[in-house]
Amino acid sequence: MISEIESQDDVASLISIFSEVWGAETLSEFVSNIQSNLCLLVKDYAGGVVTGYVFYDRDMRENFIEITDIGVAEKHRGRHFGQEMVDHICSQTDCVRLCVRSNNGSAISLYTSLGFKEILTIENYYGVGNDAIRMEWKRIR
Numbered sequence: 001m002i003s004e005i006e007s008q009d010d011v012a013s014l015i016s017i018f019s020e021v022w023g024a025e026t027l028s029e030f031v032s033n034i035q036s037n038l039c040l041l042v043k044d045y046a047g048g049v050v051t052g053y054v055f056y057d058r059d060m061r062e063n064f065i066e067i068t069d070i071g072v073a074e075k076h077r078g079r080h081f082g083q084e085m086v087d088h089i090c091s092q093t094d095c096v097r098l099c100v101r102s103n104n105g106s107a108i109s110l111y112t113s114l115g116f117k118e119i120l121t122i123e124n125y126y127g128v129g130n131d132a133i134r135m136e137w138k139r140i141r
C-alpha cells in the first residue's frame, strides 16, 4: 500500500529505515532529502507497517520524474515493496529517470525488471572509482 507521510510514527519509521539503509551518519542527507524532495512510503497491508520509502522530484521543464532515493527495510526486502513504489511513480508520468551506483546489482535488477534502460554512465559520480549509471523508463504508447 502506497501512502504519504501521515503521522509521527510514519516519520519515525522513515528515519529508522533511512539510517538502516544508508547508515546513521547520513542524517544530514536525510534532512536535505526531506527538504527538497517529495516522499512516499510503502506499507505492509496487514499491519500498516512502513516497509520502505521513495524520495522523488518532478522536472517541470522536461516533464519527467527523478527518483532521488529509494530504500526498503532489510527484513522486508524481496517482497516486491521496491517494485510497488517504482511502479507507483511510473503510473504518475510518462518518463522516470534516476542514478544508481554501477555496483548496486539489486537496485539495477529492480529497475531493469520494470523496463528501465541504461542511458549513460557518469564516471566518478559518487567519488573516484564509483560510477553512476543513469537509467530511464518511458511509457510505451
Ligand SMILES: CC(C)(COP(=O)(O)OP(=O)(O)OC[C@H]1O[C@@H](n2cnc3c(N)ncnc32)[C@H](O)[C@@H]1OP(=O)(O)O)[C@@H](O)C(=O)NCCC(=O)NCCS
Binding pocket: 021, 069, 070, 071, 072, 073, 076, 077, 078, 079, 080, 081, 082, 083, 084, 099, 100, 101, 104, 105, 106, 107, 109, 110, 111, 113
Ligand atoms: C534496491 C531495493 C530498494 C529493492 O527493494 P526490494 O523491495 O527488495 O525489491 P523487490 O522485491 O521489489 O524486487 C523486484 C525485482 O527486483 C530484482 N531484485 C531485487 N532485489 C534483488 C537482489 N537482491 N538480487 C537480484 N535481483 C533483485 C528482482 O528482479 C525482483 O523481482 P523478483 O523478486 O520477481 O525476481 C532494496 O534492495 C534496498 O533498499 N537496497 C538498499 C538501498 C538501495 O540500494 N537503494 C537504491 C538506490 S538507487
